[in-house]
Amino acid sequence: MTIQAYAIDVKNLTKRFGDKLVVDHFDVKVPKGKIYGFLGPNGSGKTTTLRMICGLLTPDEGEGTALGLDIRTEALEIKKRIGYMTQKFSFWEDLTIRENLEFVATVYGLDHKKQRVDEALTKLNLATRQKQLAGSLSGGWKQRLALAACILHDPQLLLLDEPTAGVDPKARREFWDEIHKLAANGLTVLVSTHYMDEAERCHAIIYMSYGKLVTQGSVQDVIQGAGLYTWVVQGENLMSLAATLEKLDAVKTVAPFGDSLHVSGTDADSLKAALTPYFDNPAYDWHQESPSFEDVFIRYMADAEDNFLAKKEAG
Amino acid sequence: MFFSFRRSAAVLVKEFIQLRRDTVTLRMIIMIPVIQLLLFGYALNTDPKHLPTAVLSYDNSPTAHTVIAGLKNTEYFSIEQDIHSEQQGQDLLRRGEVLFVVTIPAGFERDMIRGQSPDLLIEADGSDPVAAAGALSAANGMLQRILNQELTGPLAKLQQSPPAFKILTHRLYNPEGFTRYNIVPGLVAIILTMTGIMMTALAMTRERERGTMENLLAMPISPLEVMMGKITPYVLIGFFQSALIIIAASLLFGVPIIGSLWLFFAALSIFIVCNMALGFTISAAAKNQTQALQLSIMILLPSILLSGFMFPFLGMPIWAQYLGNLIPATHFIIISRGILLKGSTFIDIWPHLWPLLVFMVAITCIAILRYRRTLD
Structure with a gap:
């Protein structure tokens, strides 16, 4: 693939706040026209990375391009071609939906402003509410306004920072349908999220933790690459069982899912050996399953935390 | 980055719409000069009788x-x-x-x-x-x-023999010694300092506090464009307030307007821009609206006390006069009293006009340089 095939191509991206290393030599490549999910626990550096890509923060180290433009020197050109949706709603609450969009259209210097705004309003079903103040909208509508404003100038790359936090499932579904429609037209999307179902709707995911890239690839690849083996147990009094199992060395994570527990480990044999004593207990019903993405996610989270603490103690 | 009137105008329109919906601020813009004028004009008297x-x-x-x-x-x-x-x-x-x-x-x-x-x-x-x-x-x-x-x-x-000489004192420009003649031209400076610095500082920090700054920074718009768009509405408000004060001063208090009003408003524009740029600089230093307000008051107090508005400037110790000379209000009060009460001409006010010009250019540069283009 040529460089042009990537909408985002950054290497060694590093950012420190004071002596805190927030993003630590982070590499990422996002091919054009793809939807990439950006995952990682809170404080892992996702927002900082997105801000560096769109020129809101200057990287301390590293280099790279967004849409073929240097993120260090061509931030202004990048800003014209990308849409960035902030984590917190950041449009003007004392302006109406229409006024917000008109402001954005004017700043980007769009032709046929009125027409473009009308189109955006219709596209995202905002037309009937266009005279409503943005501050009076509920979460779902605010997010819809933000999306409308971000794509108003036909960007080639969308950076979305937890766009669906606090939005109901129906609105989330509609939002993702919209994202897929945009991607089908060639738009590249990098979207950070905490929702597993959303991650599974992406072409690929990037997992980041403590400022470092942990893994990336399609959801299937990531699940397989994690080398995780999961047993599912159903029965009575699972919480006390969970407490017992967590102490076993072979068991890496124990997570309750409704009326069952997912018990995961990285070594199939030792996990089975460790669990065998409990198989005979008639109160429990055991079977093996391929790990869910969430099992993998939680496993990575726990791992990263262990590494971090180990490093901290060593240092 | 080149300057675009279109982008600056977008910010200006946005600012006006927001201002129109902010009825409290809107009322303050009119009420502050009126109330202060009436209060200071009628209540303050440095030469009290009875x-x-x-x-x-x-x-x-x-x-x-x-x-x-x-x-x-x-x-x-x-x-x-x-x-x-x-x-x-x-x-x-x-x-x-x-x-x-x-x-x-x-x-x-x-x-x-x-x-x-x-x-x-x-x-x-x-x-x-x-x-x-x-x-x-x-x-x-x-x-x-x-x-x-x-x-x-x-x-x-x-009976004493007539003294060897008589001392004649002669009050020039304000023969009746009305305090309000002195107060009103000074009041223009104080009210503009107050609303100008505070409103600009708050308008900017509000963007940061509400998170809209991040959005603004992510858009292709330059600091100068944002600044011009943000400041212009308040410059217009400043002119409106000044006109209000001058009309009231003339009608209610019969303050004589001897000099050229054109000259007055020319000097006024420079003074207003000084205050706006100062407010803009404060907003770059302050993290939130509360801090912006505190910093504004830190400038406002010396503007009232050291500028010659309340107490005679020449009566202050030399070090305090040096300090007072660093405050734009000091110069503008002298200019304002000069033009309105004494009919000063351009030549007369020049010694106080150039410090204002220097101040304006310097503070505007600082304001633009201090404006953070990124969230760093």
Whole structure:
């Protein structure tokens, strides 16, 4: 693939706040026209990375391009071609939906402003509410306004920072349908999220933790690459069982899912050996399953935390 | 990045729409100058008259009565009660019920006739020097004149020979000594400092506090464009407020407008931009609206106290004058009083106009440089 095939191509991206290393030599490549999910626990550096890509923060180290433009020197050109949706709603609450969009259209210097705004309003079903103040909208509508404003100038790359936090499932579904429609037209999307179902709707995911890239690839690849083996147990009094199992060395994570527990480990044999004593207990019903993405996610989270603490103690 | 009027205008329109919906601020823009003008214009007086006075007279002679009448005639003293002991006078002074106690000693007239120069004691409440000063100087002059007129017959020999020279004081520009003539032109400066610095600082920090700054920074718009768009509405508001004050000053207080109004508004524009840029700089330093407000007050207080608005500038110690010279309001107050009350011309105000120009350019540069293009 040529460089042009990537909408985002950054290497060694590093950012420190004071002596805190927030993003630590982070590499990422996002091919054009793809939807990439950006995952990682809170404080892992996702927002900082997105801000560096769109020129809101200057990287301390590293280099790279967004849409073929240097993120260090061509931030202004990048800003014209990308849409960035902030984590917190950041449009003007004392302006109406229409006024917000008109402001954005004017700043980007769009032709046929009125027409473009009308189109955006219709596209995202905002037309009937266009005279409503943005501050009076509920979460779902605010997010819809933000999306409308971000794509108003036909960007080639969308950076979305937890766009669906606090939005109901129906609105989330509609939002993702919209994202897929945009991607089908060639738009590249990098979207950070905490929702597993959303991650599974992406072409690929990037997992980041403590400022470092942990893994990336399609959801299937990531699940397989994690080398995780999961047993599912159903029965009575699972919480006390969970407490017992967590102490076993072979068991890496124990997570309750409704009326069952997912018990995961990285070594199939030792996990089975460790669990065998409990198989005979008639109160429990055991079977093996391929790990869910969430099992993998939680496993990575726990791992990263262990590494971090180990490093901290060593240092 | 080049400057685009279109983008700047977008910010300006946005700012106006937001302002229109912010009725509290809108009312403040009109009410602050009106209320301050009425309050300061009618209430403040640095040359107060009819001050409460008590008289303790041990002498019931015609001369004593003349002295008391003379004090009344100065209009500075309002003799509200006759008292009968020194203790009573001290109590009244301490309680702040009177500002002066006049004591006429026993045998005042007799001692005068005998040429023994009796003492006429005027005790003043010195805790308020401004109030006492005018009255005391009036008392000195008036009493001397009245006594000279009254000293007839056997007392005529006591009349002093005419002094070797007379001191003539002449109040130029404000012959009646109306405080409000002085206050109103200064008030323009204070109100513009207040609304200008605060509103600009708040308008910018509000964006940061509400998170909209991140959005603004992610858009292709330059600091200068944001600044111009943000400042222009408040510049217009500043002109509106100034016009309001000048009209009210002329209609309500009859402040004479002697100089050129064009010159006044030209100097005013420079002063307004100074304040806006100052507010903009504050907003770059402040993390939130509360801090912006505190920093604004830190500039506002010296602007009131050290600028010559409240107290005579030339009466301050030299170091304080140096400090005062760093405040734009100091220069603008002199310009404003000069043009409105004395009819100063461009040449007259130039010594105070150029510091304003320097200030404007310097602060605008700082404001633009300090504006953070990123969230770093």
